[in-house]
Amino acid sequence: MSQTVTDREKRDAKAKLWSNHFGFLLNFTLLGLLVLLWLTLTFTTNVFLTDENIKNLMRQASLWAILAIGQTFVIIEAGIDLSMGSVVGLCSVIVAMLLTSGFSIWLSIVITLLCGVLIGVINAFGITKLGLPPFIMTLAGLTSLRGVALLITNGSPIAGLPLSFTAFSRSEFLRLPTLFWVVVGVAVPAYVLLHQTRWGRYIYATGSNPEAARLSGVNVNRTMYLAYVISSVSAALVGILVTSRLSIGIAMTGDSWELQAIAASVIGGTSLFGAVGSVVGPLLGATLLSTISQGATLLNISAFWQKVITGVLIVVIVFLDQLRRRKRT
Secondary structure (H helix, E strand, O other): OHHHHHHHHHHHHHHHHHHHHHHHHHHHHHHHHHHHHHHHHHHHOOOOOOHHHHHHHHHHHHHHHHHHHHHHHHHHOOOOOOOHHHHHHHHHHHHHHHHHOOOOHHHHHHHHHHHHHHHHHHHHHHHHOOOOOHHHHHHHHHHHHHHHHHHHHOOOOEOOOOHHHHOHHHOEEOOEEHHHHHHHHHHHHHHHHHHHOHHHHHHHHHHHOHHHHHHOOOOHHHHHHHHHHHHHHHHHHHHHHHHHHHOOEOOOOOOOHHHHHHHHHHHOOOOOOOOOOOOHHHHHHHHHHHHHHHHHHHOOOOOHHHHHHHHHHHHHHHHHHHHHHHHHO
16 A cells, blocks of 8 residues: 555655646747747837837736736636636626716725626525536626626627726836736745745646545535635626726626636646646736737738637647646656
């Protein structure tokens, strides 16, 4: 028995070392690809390195990065959240309605974030208590939450937001967009939670083997609640930020952004099989996707190529992840 345990520990240590090496190599490769894209766009366009263009890139990448971070928590614990884009749209409508109804900015933001918490709890409840697969539960959220947003607005935009609210997304701090600093404010505690706390270890353990985690004393259901609440709250935050940026609340805001979040997370090295991922990878993935999107616009290339390139990247990353999994065994 002791020999079996020792062998298992050796395999686990080897697997962890290989996973860490794979993650570092992938992040380094993504960073190199980003630098190559930036150099290419610098020499092929006259506007890429302009101050305004770089700041626009940072603003767009910031929104997708926040979503990707939230999605990463769910994917690491072997789940998926397809409702994120609809949460963005619903929370965009909610914060706009609160602001135009006379609520203060901070109270409107807090209430909207609490709506994100509630949605995350509902998703986790359906998965843990009703036994629904994460794909089905969040797919239901994708359609129903968008429908709720359209119903309460009758499909009409909500305008007349306070100037102090809409100015936030356009303002700067230390010559960098405030949205960039919001990402920092999200990424740092997310990194600490995922990589430096027992809750982070629980998330990885749940994604690796939920039954083994449960036998080890991990409250698997509570861990799932945590992951889905983080995912929904990050989407609610993006809903608030995009409303500030657009100066209007629109029910269709964030349409298909859940796919961008999943793509950024997977391209950043998060395994769709669970138990593998980091906070840094999705940040690079979101920046890469934003650069591809902006580069296609600057070079007058069809936006459809962005979807093709994104799909190819996902296939390559998942294939490499499968090779990593075979190496573990």
